[in-house]
Amino acid sequence: MVVKLELEPQVEPLFHPDSYGYRPGKSALAALAACRQRCWRYDWVVDLDIKGFFDNIEHNLMMHAVRKHTDNPWVLLYIERWAQSPG
Helix, strand or coil: CHHHHHHHHHHHHHCCCCCCCCCCCCCHHHHHHHHHHHHHHCCCCCCCCCCCHHHHCCHHHHHHHHHCCCCCHHHHHHHHHHHHCCC
């Protein structure tokens, strides 16, 4: 939670407005409502499944991206440890 509180204000404005996962003020219900609304407007759907994404991401690339948004040593330390921890 401490890392979230430190990092979120810096990265939150960078996310796409239609990104709903784990975002403040966003919910699964809001995502479904947007989906329902768009299903009436468009004839096509893009479906993505990122199951296992964090199990397969290259940690050095992820940390490179994180360092673009913070140089706070304890934030970097915690994220590196989480990325390297087993399951």
